[in-house]
Amino acid sequence: MDESKDVPKDFIKLKSEKLSVDEVSELVISPCCGAVSLFIGTTRNNFEGKKVICLEYEAYTSMAEIEIKKICRDIRQKWLSVKHIAVHHRLGVVPVTEASVIIAVSSPHRAESLEAVTYCISTLKASVPIWKKEIYEDEYSWKENKECFWTNSEK
């Protein structure tokens, strides 16, 4: 690794291939950092008693990348010591137990990267234009995140 080029970087990718935890965590590793924190979102096999076969994701890709970039910028303003941030989100069909999103953040000490990862996934769910359809045995349902910033809570 060329240490002189170890400037803070954001790695944002939306792709339809299977996500790799190894790949995402390697992206954020840095000689000056003692902590890499990870979040992996995986497809659950049930929702309200119904069997979930798989999830299907779609995105307004150009805007999703812009919104994720804004989240990265916010993270760096709130946690100054954060080094690298990687957000990989899968699109298309994601079978049960496979990952739909992997977030990795590196920082010199663990508190910042742990907090930044939590902030990242919560804000992603509130503001990034990505949608998922839950596919059951005989029907499907477009999901709505409770974090979505414009929906009424009394709905």
Place this chain on the structure above:
Amino acid sequence: QVSVLYFARSAELAGLRCETLSVPRQITSRQLWEEIVKVHPRLAVIQDQVVFAVRQEYVLLGDHLLVLQPGDEVAIIPPISGG
């Protein structure tokens, strides 16, 4: 003329993902929604749940005056569920 993009449930209701629409250069977001519903009446059911993205920035449905340029991208954004 603007490009209108449809996603998720709005794409299912409208039956398409993308089209060009002729609209006045200055229009409120509420009026823009009404123009779109004229073309795709089935979209009316999600009226209370959607927002727009105009040039990739969120705009709530309301009296906000939009100044549109030819070729601008306007997206219908149903409640999101990423992550």
